Amino acid sequence: MAPAGPVDPSELSLGIEALKSLGYEVVLGRHVYEKKAYLAGADSHRIKDLNDAIRDPDVEAVFCARGGYGTMRLLPGVEYEAFSRAPKIIVGFSDVTALLHALYQECGVTTFHGPMVRNFRSREDRNLAALMKMITTNEPWQMRLDEAKILRPGSAEGIIMGGNLSMIASLIGSSYFPQVKDCLLFLEDTDEPLYRIDRMLTSLRLRGVFEGVSAVVAGEFRSCGKEEGLYELLMGVTEALNIPVILGAPFGHGNQNFPFPIGVQAVLDTQELAIRSIDSPVS
Numbered sequence: 001m002a003p004a005g006p007v008d009p010s011e012l013s014l015g016i017e018a019l020k021s022l023g024y025e026v027v028l029g030r031h032v033y034e035k036k037a038y039l040a041g042a043d044s045h046r047i048k049d050l051n052d053a054i055r056d057p058d059v060e061a062v063f064c065a066r067g068g069y070g071t072m073r074l075l076p077g078v079e080y081e082a083f084s085r086a087p088k089i090i091v092g093f094s095d096v097t098a099l100l101h102a103l104y105q106e107c108g109v110t111t112f113h114g115p116m117v118r119n120f121r122s123r124e125d126r127n128l129a130a131l132m133k134m135i136t137t138n139e140p141w142q143m144r145l146d147e148a149k150i151l152r153p154g155s156a157e158g159i160i161m162g163g164n165l166s167m168i169a170s171l172i173g174s175s176y177f178p179q180v181k182d183c184l185l186f187l188e189d190t191d192e193p194l195y196r197i198d199r200m201l202t203s204l205r206l207r208g209v210f211e212g213v214s215a216v217v218a219g220e221f222r223s224c225g226k227e228e229g230l231y232e233l234l235m236g237v238t239e240a241l242n243i244p245v246i247l248g249a250p251f252g253h254g255n256q257n258f259p260f261p262i263g264v265q266a267v268l269d270t271q272e273l274a275i276r277s278i279d280s281p282v283s
Contacts, residue, residue, distance in 0.1 A: 008033070168200075
């Protein structure tokens with residue numbers, strides 16, 4: 001289903017075929033290809049597709065088509081009680097960050113930050129393979145940090161939260177975002193000038209968000225200015241906290257968008273260059 005921006009059939013065809021080739025039956029939301037300016041159809045149609053999928057006992061997982069904008073508009077209409085009674089896997093990132101955290105906050109159910117159907121190119125896609133491994137096995141999840149930059153080393157433990165910085169800055173303080181306390185905070189964004197990244201991080205700092213964080217794990221900030229600027233901003237907002245800070249973890253809007261589970265307890269160790277969940281995200 002498409003909770004945010006519009007998508008053409010040609011943009012989803014490879015992703016749908018990749019899922020089918022892995023043995024899954026793919027069901028399209030009735031309104032998935034609708035368009036209304038910058039939205040994938042009217043709010044009432046987008047929320048109907050989501051709630052229909054939540055209520056349908058034959059649906060085991062909900063994969064979002066793409067991001068863009070529009071997911072926040074749906075949050076008051078989500079059937080949280082139905083999702084709590086019969087939880088299912090739900091996957092997305094970018095604008096879908098809002099829905100992932102709302103479902104975790106309202107239902108206490110793990111959700112999955114990961115690539116969307118428009119991003120799948122084939123069944124051999126590394127991001128898709130990592131996602132399917134995470135949601136179809138009982139193994140603990142891990143994310144390697146071999147290619148990331150360790151801005152401030154250390155170890156930390158906490159509940160994984162985060163995703164798109166713009167969405168987090170917009171939602172924190174609302175009833176749909178969990179309290180940020182003792183968490184590993186994951187952040188990424190795309191196409192935002194460095195001064196806007198500065199403004200959003202500063203807003204979080206002024207609201208005391210970073211004081212409740214055990215570590216900051218920044219993924220790719222694609223087309224968001226020079227890396228040195230991001231380094232300075234991340235170190236600045238965490239300067240007084242002495243917590244581990246990572247930049248360039250393999251998630252975000254770039255070629256590497258490995259998945260992570262929201263709401264799962266995990267351990268970060270910069271010596272081991274890895275983040276690992278305590279238990280399986282789907283156990």
